[in-house]
Amino acid sequence: MTVKALTFDTYGTVVDWRGSVLSELEAFGASRRLGLDWSAFLADWRSCYRPGMEKVNSGEWPWTTVDAIYRRRLDELLQAHQIRGLDTAEVEHLSRVWWRLKPWPDSVPGLARLRTKYVISPLSNASFAGMVHLAKFAGLPWDCVITAENAKCYKPRAEAYRVAIGLLGLTPGDVMMVAAHNYDLRAAQANGMRTAFVPRPTEHGPGQATDLEPDGDWDVVAESLEDLARRLDT
Amino acid sequence: MTVKALTFDTYGTVVDWRGSVLSELEAFGASRRLGLDWSAFLADWRSCYRPGMEKVNSGEWPWTTVDAIYRRRLDELLQAHQIRGLDTAEVEHLSRVWWRLKPWPDSVPGLARLRTKYVISPLSNASFAGMVHLAKFAGLPWDCVITAENAKCYKPRAEAYRVAIGLLGLTPGDVMMVAAHNYDLRAAQANGMRTAFVPRPTEHGPGQATDLEPDGDWDVVAESLEDLARRLDT
Numbered sequence: 445m446t447v448k449a450l451t452f453d454t455y456g457t458v459v460d461w462r463g464s465v466l467s468e469l470e471a472f473g474a475s476r477r478l479g480l481d482w483s484a485f486l487a488d489w490r491s492c493y494r495p496g497m498e499k500v501n502s503g504e505w506p507w508t509t510v511d512a513i514y515r516r517r518l519d520e521l522l523q524a525h526q527i528r529g530l531d532t533a534e535v536e537h538l539s540r541v542w543w544r545l546k547p548w549p550d551s552v553p554g555l556a557r558l559r560t561k562y563v564i565s566p567l568s569n570a571s572f573a574g575m576v577h578l579a580k581f582a583g584l585p586w587d588c589v590i591t592a593e594n595a596k597c598y599k600p601r602a603e604a605y606r607v608a609i610g611l612l613g614l615t616p617g618d619v620m621m622v623a624a625h626n627y628d629l630r631a632a633q634a635n636g637m638r639t640a641f642v643p644r645p646t647e648h649g650p651g652q653a654t655d656l657e658p659d660g661d662w663d664v665v666a667e668s669l670e671d672l673a674r675r676l677d678t
Numbered sequence: 679m680t681v682k683a684l685t686f687d688t689y690g691t692v693v694d695w696r697g698s699v700l701s702e703l704e705a706f707g708a709s710r711r712l713g714l715d716w717s718a719f720l721a722d723w724r725s726c727y728r729p730g731m732e733k734v735n736s737g738e739w740p741w742t743t744v745d746a747i748y749r750r751r752l753d754e755l756l757q758a759h760q761i762r763g764l765d766t767a768e769v770e771h772l773s774r775v776w777w778r779l780k781p782w783p784d785s786v787p788g789l790a791r792l793r794t795k796y797v798i799s800p801l802s803n804a805s806f807a808g809m810v811h812l813a814k815f816a817g818l819p820w821d822c823v824i825t826a827e828n829a830k831c832y833k834p835r836a837e838a839y840r841v842a843i844g845l846l847g848l849t850p851g852d853v854m855m856v857a858a859h860n861y862d863l864r865a866a867q868a869n870g871m872r873t874a875f876v877p878r879p880t881e882h883g884p885g886q887a888t889d890l891e892p893d894g895d896w897d898v899v900a901e902s903l904e905d906l907a908r909r910l911d912t
Binding site: 563572576612 | 741797805806808809846847
């Protein structure tokens with residue numbers, strides 16, 4: 445292998461989106477004495493994510509950031525649950541909880557080690573600005589930020605991977621995609637990239653049934669980003 | 679002013695390209711006992727920069743990175759000066775001296791302070807990969823990397839500024855362009871951005887005659903990036 449750069453899925457792979465969002469929603473509910481099942485609220489909110497991206501990838505929608513997709517759905521949910529009295533800035537702040545996600549404990553030390561030898565970048569379906577703010581919030585030591593917004597389409601569309609490889613000035617075989625999701629690695633591999641699987645068995649909370657094991661011929665399977673750093677000789 | 683992000687010209691404004699390249703060329707010459715006027719060689723090499731970018735902006739050339747523009751000219755110059763015996767990797771290394779430029783003494787401390795309050799990004803005519811490597815080499819603490827390559831055209835074309843503002847998810851008035859070059863600020867201002875001038879009177883070596891003074895109505899004029907940090911309350 446002649447890997448020169450690593451690109452990382454971020455939601456789930458690097459940061460614990462569910463734990464982070466749920467904890468903010470619960471604090472929001474407590475401060476307003478709202479007796480909701482926030483875990484169900486979050487599942488409902490999150491359920492707009494994949495269909496929204498598919499509408500962009502199919503051409504049904506013009507380019508739309510996940511921030512806008514989440515914001516639209518949040519407006520609907522606030523109305524459905526009759527949560528009233530929030531001004532625009534408060535709704536915007538709540539919606540941007542997706543920019544305030546905590547890294548898994550191994551993420552920052554693992555990335556810091558990997559960065560000493562490789563160029564490291566997210567390759568996420570986040571908005572560009574969202575990833576910039578998330579990196580600042582979580583202290584993710586990226587060398588640069590690349591997201592689906594640079595390609596104006598979402599993973600697993602080939603263009604998302606190809607734009608990243610092009611911006612890095614490399615050939616596909618020089619770039620390793622790191623993800624906790626087999627579908628992402630399958631698409632990366634189909635585009636000639638190297639692949640590393642890092643399972644995150646609690647990403648989706650208790651009873652997670654998907655992506656517990658690698659289900660492809662990935663170049664590396666690691667237990668964490670620190671373990672990945674070790675396996676890649678950093 | 680409601681500035682949320684700062685975008686920086688990089689060659690000249692943040693790093694001392696001339697001093698850095700000249701010192702590597704002189705070391706290269708000494709190691710090979712080549713008695714050339716390296717200052718003249720560099721001036722000749724650098725002279726391809728602006729015309730190359732203009733050919734891209736006019737549509738005469740397809741998108742071409744400055745790395746490729748410099749590499750093409752270096753091949754010509756090596757031939758013209760009958761410098762022989764370098765293999766491809768050695769020519770490539772020499773050409774990538776533009777990725778190994780030293781920051782001005784105030785650049786890293788100034789950027790580190792500005793970063794505590796603002797999103798900071800280059801907005802350079804460098805290639806994306808070139809800026810990533812330059813940032814790693816020089817320790818520039820960017821929150822993200824944005825270059826002309828994201829727009830596939832060069833400053834001062836409006837599209838280069840607009841793509842940056844769009845990726846940052848901001849309105850033009852929320853973004854301040856920082857540069858040692860009046861032409862760059864003029865274009866940024868024409869696109870609605872805020873502007874900060876930081877003179878670099880030795881960028882072009884002894885006897886520099888251009889950009890010694892601000893020649894527009896810029897929002898801030900600072901002596902250095904540390905002075906800019908002070909003026910922007912960081």
